[in-house]
Amino acid sequence: AQKVTQAQTEISVVEKEDVTLDCVYETRDTTYYLFWYKQPPSGELVFLIRRNSFDEQNEISGRYSWNFQKSTSSFNFTITASQVVDSAVYFCALRRTLYGGATNKLIFGTGTLLAVQP
Amino acid sequence: EAQVTQNPRYLITVTGKKLTVTCSQNMNHEYMSWYRQDPGLGLRQIYYSMNVEVTDKGDVPEGYKVSRKEKRNFPLILESPSPNQTSLYFCASNRGGGSETQYFGPGTRLLVL
Numbered sequence: 001a002q003k004v005t006q007a008q009t010e011i012s013v014v015e016k017e018d019v020t021l022d023c024v025y026e027t028r029d030t031t032y033y034l035f036w037y038k039q040p041p042s043g044e045l046v047f048l049i050r051r052n053s054f055d056e057q058n059e060i061s062g063r064y065s066w067n068f069q070k071s072t073s074s075f076n077f078t079i080t081a082s083q084v085v086d087s088a089v090y091f092c093a094l095r096r097t098l099y100g101g102a103t104n105k106l107i108f109g110t111g112t113l114l115a116v117q118p
Numbered sequence: 119e120a121q122v123t124q125n126p127r128y129l130i131t132v133t134g135k136k137l138t139v140t141c142s143q144n145m146n147h148e149y150m151s152w153y154r155q156d157p158g159l160g161l162r163q164i165y166y167s168m169n170v171e172v173t174d175k176g177d178v179p180e181g182y183k184v185s186r187k188e189k190r191n192f193p194l195i196l197e198s199p200s201p202n203q204t205s206l207y208f209c210a211s212n213r214g215g216g217s218e219t220q221y222f223g224p225g226t227r228l229l230v231l
Contacts, residue, residue: 004160035219045208045222091160104149104168104212105176106220108160 002027004094006109013082014117021077021112023092029053031097034068034075035106039089048090051075082116089113120145122223124209130229131199139194139226141209147221148214150192151176152184155206155225164207167192168214199230 003026036048093106122143151166163176167186183195210220
């Protein structure tokens with residue numbers, strides 16, 4: 001079975017603190033894709049990053065960084081020097097690759113609500 | 119601007135009154151999907167389409183219908199809405215292939231009384 005677990009329901013930090021959002025996934029596939037999306041209070045879903053299962057390089061984009069560890073089935077997201085504008089719900093998602101991607105389904109975790117206090 | 123649009127953004131209706139939520143994308147994507155978001159459950163796929171006239175069920179298809187008569191449009195139809203369909207709905211589109219990123223519309227908040 002495919003599953004994504006975001007054990008942290010809510011996190012509250014003070015501005016400028018670093019914060020890590022955890023994501024653990026389950027899959028028996030050897031090829032798969034992992035994603036992070038941000039949902040700000042306005043409600044839309046904003047794509048942040050995609051990582052395939054063959055690429056375990058960490059990624060850094062400005063204040064954002066992602067740590068993909070296949071050995072622990074984790075794809076954690078760190079925000080450095082958090083800002084109030086980072087306040088949002090963050091979703092981790094898994095997508096299988098099967099028969100050319102025919103399932104086209106993202107399997108989402110339940111999300112982590114990040115509140116950054118000024 | 120590349121985007122996925124949904125209408126309406128907010129809708130209040132009553133049980134049993136048929137409604138349609140429209141979705142349109144201007145990126146010439148083959149794949150389109152509908153998801154619903156509920157507290158504590160994340161997002162779950164309702165239906166998806168791989169191309170014109172090709173649709174299939176996702177994880178929670180009961181009570182919903184879709185059609186894909188044109189590549190750009192993928193409407194979600196609730197023939198007889200019930201209160202348990204009160205939710206936040208998202209349409210998404212992506213190019214074909216397992217690796218492609220899904221891009222989401224702004225969401226439609228539906229309340230069924």
